[in-house]
Amino acid sequence: MGKNRASVRAMGVGISVALLVAGAAACSSDGEKDTAKAGAAATGASATASPSKGPEAFAAAGYRGLKPGMAKDAGLATGALESAPVSLLDGCTDFVYKGGPAPDPARMAAEAATETRYKDLNAKADAASGKAPAPGGALPPNASAKDAAAAAAGSAAGARESADAAKLIADATQALVDLRFAQEAKDKAYLTTGRVSFAATGLRELVAPAEARTAEGLGAGSTVEALQQAYGAKGLQSAKSGKYVMPVEGQQGWQYEFTVDAGKVTGMAAVNREIKCA
Structure with missing residues (x-):
């Protein structure tokens, strides 16, 4: 048991x-x-997760959906720009990027007045230049006093016409200078906020906002030394305007322009100056 x-x-x-x-x-x-x-599950999530991307590089080939030669309506359709133009100077239409400054009516009115004055004076100067007086010539030995008086009157009238033409040309030249100053003032106003300029034939200029950087990481605040190191071998050179310019590879007529002050970049743009506004 x-x-x-x-x-x-x-x-x-x-x-x-x-x-x-x-x-x-x-x-x-x-x-x-x-x-x-x-x-x-973790492996699947890792496989399907999209890789993180950094900020878009500023490039002439395209920025924020805007491309060289793009029509104005197509540019506005991207949604990258404010819909109201900020400048109509010299025949181009300029817009700022979304969130940029509102149009300045006073500045735009001053631009329009400056441009109108230049066009008016330039047309008058051209017309006056085409009315140059014929040379008076020498009086014959047997000319009468009446003939001499008539010749003198003709010479005086010719001198007055020449003086009027000279004044018109001088005024037109000054008006052109004023127009250039207005263009520089516009460029300065949007140097850091950025803008996009359209000619009748399409987009001709992209001005980068201050936060934008090239693929090499250069932009506002970069030193001229850094510019030269990055782009010296790519054709970077100092222009008469004081800017540093460099041709855009593969984009005929286009160039990068770096505005500098005190040895540092204050603004940059991609532009085709061969495309005229008007």
Whole structure:
């Protein structure tokens, strides 16, 4: 009887151990499955997640959806620009990027007046230049006093016409200077906010906002030394305007322009100066 009890106890212990081992194995298997599922989910999420991108580089080939030669309506349709123009000077239409400054009516009115005055004086100067008086010539030895008086009157009239023409040309030249100053004032007003200029034939100028950087990481605040190191071998040179310019590879007529002050870049643009506004 004692032996039977011992056998039963031994059998019970054996069954308990077997059940514990089986349970541990099952838990381990379930844990491994959960771990495998979690790993697969993480791998799938990593595979489908899009890589992070840095800020868009400023380039003549395209910036914020705007491209060289793009028509004005197409440029506005990108949604990158404010809809109201900020300048109509010299036949071009300029816009700022979304969130940029509102149009300045006073400055735009002054621009229009300056341009109108230049066109009026230039037309008058051209007309006066085409009416140059004929040379009076020498009087014959037997000329009468009347003939001499008539010749003198003609010479005086010619001199007055020449003086009037000279004054018109001088005024037209000054009006052209005033127009250039107005253009420089406009450029300065949007040097840091950026702007886009359209001619009748399409987009001709992209002025970068202050935060923009080229693919090489250069922009407002960069030193002239950094410009020369990055672009010296690509044709960078100092222009008469005081800017540093560089041709755009693969874009005929286009160039980068870096405005500098005190040895640092204060603004940059991509422009095709061969495209005339008007």
